[in-house]
Amino acid sequence: MHQHGIGAWVARRRLRSPDKIALIHGAGATVTYAQFADAVDRVSAVLREHGVGAGDAVAYLGENSPEFLQVMFGAAQVGAVFVPVNTRLAPPEVGYVLADCAARVLIHDPDFATPVAAALPAARPPHVVVTGEGTPDRPGLAHLTRTVEPGCTGQVDIGPQDPAAIVYTSGTTGRAKGAVLTHGNLTWVALNCVVDYDVVSTDVALMISPLFHVASLGMGALPVILKGATMVVEKGFEPGRALAQIARHGVTMLSGVPTTYQLMADHPDWPSTDLSTLAKLTCGGSAVPARILHAYEERGLSFSQGYGMTEAAPGATALPPAMTRAKQGSVGLPHFFTDVRITDPAGVVLPAGEIGQIEVAGPNVFPGYHGLPAATAEAFTVDGWFRSGDLGRLDADGYLYVSGRLKDMIISGGENIYPAELELLLGEIDGVVSAAVIGVPDDRWGEVPWAIVTVREGAAVDTDAVRAHLDGRIARYKLPKNVVIVDELPRTASGKVRKAELRARFAG
Structure with a gap:
């Protein structure tokens, strides 16, 4: 049997750097690579006891934590496919993901018990396991991993071409699509980061962006573990705490979206925080505003x-x-x-x-x-x-400049929003005749969605009513920030809405 997937990484790290700190979490608890690998072995054993085998989907719904990474690598060890679920999705969206991937096991944080219960009628995996201790009648992952025998984890042939994860993108036609990422895909993106961001084993990376996003997973966590560096795992992002963690742990690497960096630079602790160890800042989602560039350049970053x-x-x-x-x-x-x-x-x-x-x-x-x-x-x-x-376009030196989006995707605070998904739901609202969703520039989030609608005469349609109708059906970051009523939408001869005209009028 040959394990040529990412599931072998932690065992190889245990051989090479067993006493090196892999993870720092919570109030400062540390996990060495040997402890991390042992925990992954136990999670893979729990998955096998729940009947998980090669090709089965293992879904995870939870915030950043050691358990998130343990489940991902544990699934990879048994040849299963890891499915990280966006914690900001509404229950119907969670249910759709679970049904579409045919999840055999769902592991979730206790904080998400309510949305999970609401989502399960649409798609009930054979096994649902909560992280932590659980209850006597439903033991949690912590209890299960303590009582299981790790056993042998190398009984599955896994190659670079085998699926390692399914990451769901926002749907352009009202339904999300699951992008299948292979072990090879994840290995090569990690190698790209090691080369282009010069990741080294002495790096300390602060993980403040959600790991269910492929950017944090593929370009954050994986390169760190591949190189045997240290990751400070934060449950979520709070700018003051992030600044404190940078100073406390000597953080060298940080990844985020423009909003992340803006909130940190605007925090009262920004001028007094020791940022001298920071050397590698990566930013995606949208362009960094000049004001933020300047604020960081003033600190030598x-x-x-x-x-x-x-x-x-x-x-x-x-x-x-x-x-x-x-x-x-x-x-x-x-x-x-x-x-x-x-x-x-x-x-x-x-x-x-x-x-x-x-x-x-x-x-x-x-x-x-x-x-x-x-x-x-x-x-x-x-x-x-x-x-x-x-x-x-590419310039003469090979540098890429993004000019626009054929798909009209909106990026708000690093989250992708596809107008077609919202337009489908807007059309269900009583009184709405037609709808178009566009991105409007926003100083904090980069872009926010606006709904431009035509309504039936006498209909009571406004921003509050639209948001109330959509709330709970889609993630809150997708809710239109404004609803504008117009007499008619500009259209082409074939009936398609001219969104460029709407953007020029409302977003220009």
């Missing part, structure tokens, strides 16, 4: 900005910190083991300077969507490049 998508696990490009000003507005060069090109609508590769669709290729690019062969076929060119759906 520069960003490595980047561009990517779930389907690339997720890194496609990275802008070296030294080029932040020289190439301002760029999202950087293709990652070391990744290629990027620009094509016209006919698929012809365009020269430098011309705007077209961004296409990505490389060993970090996923093989396809779970259970959606037609969507998978549509996502790739005949020669195997992934069609991003985004518009951009």
Whole structure:
């Protein structure tokens, strides 16, 4: 039997650096690589006792924690597929994910018992396990791992081509799609980060972004563990606590979205916090505003900005910190083991300077969507490049600039919002005749969704009513921040809404 997937990483770390601190969490508790590997072995044994085998889906709903990582690597050891569930999803969205991946086991934090109970009627996995001790009649993961015999964990053949995770993207047609990421995809994206961000074993990375996001997982946690560095695992993000953790633990690496960095720079503790150990700041989701760049540059810090998508696990490009000003507005060069090109609508590769669709290729690019062969076929060119759906250009030096979105995706505080999903639900509201959702610039979140609607005469439709209708059905960050009633939506001859006109009118 051969284990060539990420499930072997922790055992190999146990051999190479058993006493090195792998994780710091809570009030300062530490976990060595030997302890981490032992915990992963026990989780994999619990999964086997619950009948989990190669190809089965293991879903996890919870905040950042050692258990999150233990379950991910434990699932990988037995050849199962890890499915991280966004904690901000509404119960119907959670139920859809569990049903679509056919989760055999759902492991969740106790704080999510209520949404889990609401989601389960739509999709009930054979086994539901809570983290922590649980109850006498429903023992939790902590109790189960103490009482299980770890046994042998290498009884499954796993290769780079085998699925390691399914990460769900926001749906462009009202339904999320599960991007299947292989062990090879996750290995290569970690290697890209090691090369382009110069990750070393002495690094201390502060994990403040949610691990259920593929950026935090693929480009945060995995490179750290691959190199045997140390990760400070934070349950969530609070700017004052993040600053305190940087000073307390000598943090060298930090990843986030522009909002993250803005809230830290605006915090009262910012001027007095010792940031001298910080050396590597990475930012994705959207461009870093000039005001934030300046605030960090005043402290001697520069960003490595980047561009990517779930389907690339997720890194496609990275802008070296030294080029932040020289190439301002760029999202950087293709990652070391990744290629990027620009094509016209006919698929012809365009020269430098011309705007077209961004296409990505490389060993970090996923093989396809779970259970959606037609969507998978549509996502790739005949020669195997992934069609991003985004518009951009490459300059003469090979740096990528993103120009717009073919898919009209909105990025709000690092979260992806697809208008079609909201428009589908808006159409269900009594009195709404038609609806279009656009992104409007916002100083704090980068963009926020606005709903532009036409309504039936006499109908009582306003922002509060729309938000009340949608609340609980979709994640709260997707709720429209404003609802504008118009006489009619601008449309093309074929009936499609001209969103460019709406953006020029309301977002310009």
